[in-house]
Amino acid sequence: MVTGKVGFVPSHLDQLGDAVPVVVRLPNILRPIASGEASVNAEGATVRAVFDDLVRRYPGLRPSLLTPEGDMHRHLNVFVNDDDVRYLGKLEAKVGDADTLTLMPAVAGG
Amino acid sequence: MVPGHLWDKMVAHCLDCLPLEGCGLLAGRADEAGRGEEVCDIFPALTAARSARLYIVEPRDLLRADRAAEAAGLSLIGAWHSHTHTPAYPSPTDVAQAPDPGWHYVLVSLSDLEPVVRSYRIVNGVVKEELVVLPA
Numbered sequence: 001m002v003t004g005k006v007g008f009v010p011s012h013l014d015q016l017g018d019a020v021p022v023v024v025r026l027p028n029i030l031r032p033i034a035s036g037e038a039s040v041n042a043e044g045a046t047v048r049a050v051f052d053d054l055v056r057r058y059p060g061l062r063p064s065l066l067t068p069e070g071d072m073h074r075h076l077n078v079f080v081n082d083d084d085v086r087y088l089g090k091l092e093a094k095v096g097d098a099d100t101l102t103l104m105p106a107v108a109g110g
Numbered sequence: 111m112v113p114g115h116l117w118d119k120m121v122a123h124c125l126d127c128l129p130l131e132g133c134g135l136l137a138g139r140a141d142e143a144g145r146g147e148e149v150c151d152i153f154p155a156l157t158a159a160r161s162a163r164l165y166i167v168e169p170r171d172l173l174r175a176d177r178a179a180e181a182a183g184l185s186l187i188g189a190w191h192s193h194t195h196t197p198a199y200p201s202p203t204d205v206a207q208a209p210d211p212g213w214h215y216v217l218v219s220l221s222d223l224e225p226v227v228r229s230y231r232i233v234n235g236v237v238k239e240e241l242v243v244l245p246a
Contacts, residue, residue: 027210028210075209079173084169107166107172109191109203
């Protein structure tokens with residue numbers, strides 16, 4: 001009798017739900033912390049899962065994406081294609097195969 | 111370097127937004143002479159804050175500006191906003207929330223009869239005014 005997971009799913013993908021590949025567009029300020037490129041690849045079925053995958057690949061991104069409590073950073077704008085995730089459940093927003101996530105720091109002041 | 115018609119458009123947008131603060135994004139590229147960056151287009155934005163003391167570039171306008179800049183072979187290189195009652199100098203909130211040390215932050219003060227426009231770099235909390243060239 002098999003009681004555990006079988007197959008050859010990499011352990012980090014166990015935590016990503018039905019992970020799908022997505023492209024994440026990074027603002028200039030985050031590029032040096034990641035690959036240096038304007039876009040990186042990641043996987044996940046929700047914004048939270050994609051963020052977890054990004055942090056696994058580029059740990060230095062964490063403070064720019066998430067609060068210490070694990071919520072979305074309040075000065076970060078996140079779009080799934082053209083849609084602002086604030087109106088889609090924030091970190092729980094669904095991400096589909098080949099979607100593009102765009103991350104942009106809020107532009108604000110007084 | 112900022113073409114005069116874009117400079118005027120920035121100020122006009124700020125006047126249109128009164129009594130609220132006005133804001134927008136600057137798109138550009140490195141200037142051909144290697145002396146700095148050239149503003150090639152600007153994108154007026156709505157402010158989600160709808161305030162005379164604060165501004166927040168509407169996220170959808172930010173995304174649109176980024177896409178339009180990229181399509182034109184440009185990058186977002188800065189932002190501008192107005193101060194309706196104070197001088198054209200970054201407020202503590204501006205400094206604390208400046209997202210990118212590589213950006214140009216343009217302030218348009220409408221506190222006097224004549225608008226005053228100045229541009230700054232904000233790096234690690236340090237504000238430094240920069241020279242702006244308006245080509246003839």
